[in-house]
Amino acid sequence: MSSKCPKxxxxxxxxxxxxxxxxxxxxxxxxxxxxxxxxxxILSVALDPAAFKEEFVQDAKRR
Ligand SMILES: [Zn+2]
Structure with missing residues (x-):
């Protein structure tokens, strides 16, 4: 796989x-x-998957 920077x-x-x-x-x-x-x-930005999961669990506990 080869990719080029768009810039x-x-x-x-x-x-x-x-x-x-x-x-x-x-x-x-x-x-x-x-x-x-x-x-x-910056080619891409993503949520830190671990942090997102943590947040989701905390949210679920609050409800
Ligand atoms: Zn570049």
Whole structure:
């Protein structure tokens, strides 16, 4: 599999993961951003799956 960065058009063989808080109106989740290693453009952002699960369990307990 080979993919190119849409910005610098260099081949991307790995991405840099960085902690990236995701802000909603009243909440903030732990997220992860995936950056191009060449130009540091953010290629994708995702929720930290572990944090999301934690949040979900706490929410479920409150109800
Ligand atoms: Zn790039």
């Amino acid at each position: 610098c058009e260099k081949p991307v063989d790995h991405v840099n993961a960085r902690a990236m808080p995701i802000q909603a109106s009243t909440k903030q989740w732990r997220g992860v951003s995936y950056d191009c290693p060449h130009c540091h453009t």
